[in-house]
Amino acid sequence: MTQIVDALSALAQETRLKAFRLLVEAGAEGLPAGRIGEELDLPPATLSFHLAHLARTGLVRSRQEGRFVIYNADFQNMNQLVGYLTENCCGGRSCAPTTKGVRNETLPRARRRA
Amino acid sequence: MTQIVDALSALAQETRLKAFRLLVEAGAEGLPAGRIGEELDLPPATLSFHLAHLARTGLVRSRQEGRFVIYNADFQNMNQLVGYLTENCCGGRSCAPTTKGVRNETLPRARRRA
DNA sequence: CCATCATTTCCATTATTCTGGAATTATGGA
DNA sequence: TCCATAATTCCAGAATAATGGAAATGATGG
DSSP states (O other): OHHHHHHHHHHSSHHHHHHHHHHHHHGGGOEEHHHHHHHHTOOHHHHHHHHHHHHHHTSEEEEEETTEEEEEEOHHHHHHHHHHHHHHHSTTSOOOOOOSSOOOTTSOOOOOOO | OHHHHHHHHHHSSHHHHHHHHHHHHHGGGOEEHHHHHHHHTOOHHHHHHHHHHHHHHTSEEEEEETTEEEEEEOHHHHHHHHHHHHHHSSTTSOOOOOOTTOOOTTOOOOOSOO
């Protein structure tokens, strides 16, 4: 539960949510910290603070590459978070996205459950 | 985005997450405030503070019923939150729930009666 | 109305989080 | 080595959130 709360609070902040979305867009390769700071127009200390926060919760990982530190989203952990919410906070209902375009073929066929 | 951040931060707090889960369990009928305070062992002012927080974000609704105020989870809004996360924060990956007992490669969890 | 119970509001206190300048560490190149 | 660049840590102030006692509001039955 603590882990879940931590992960939620990591995303419950505009700057961090934006940063995380950039990393999601960037995919597995990730982005150098500075690139994120540039996009979000953040002073380095503030940027570092937020990236560290995301990293502490496991939603994000970092690796050194040359003089850059590359961050990337950890999709596995993000999956677990969404999984938790779906299972524990949706009362057994689908909680699947209902937005246009995207049809959830990824869902394992929600077998009826009376 | 503000809405999403607000909803996330509503859940990003242990007391509120617990309260919300109680309401999810309780389903559409909901629970009187006092019942929640009893379960979570909270002084009334603290309880009210957190319920109001959840209600402000729309994750929860309340109605007066006799001398009780009944709270219930708003599954529609919760769905939207999960939908947002799935679509915007999962990079197109499944992020799908394992509905009921189904095991997913990355989900080490289990437990919790069906 | 009055007593009582349920809940909220008020308010002060404490705790936590956010912010960013300045100093520091790390890396690579000339 | 020395310099430039990338990023983090240090630190302190500002802002926001959580806590809960006490008083106020609201609802119901007598």
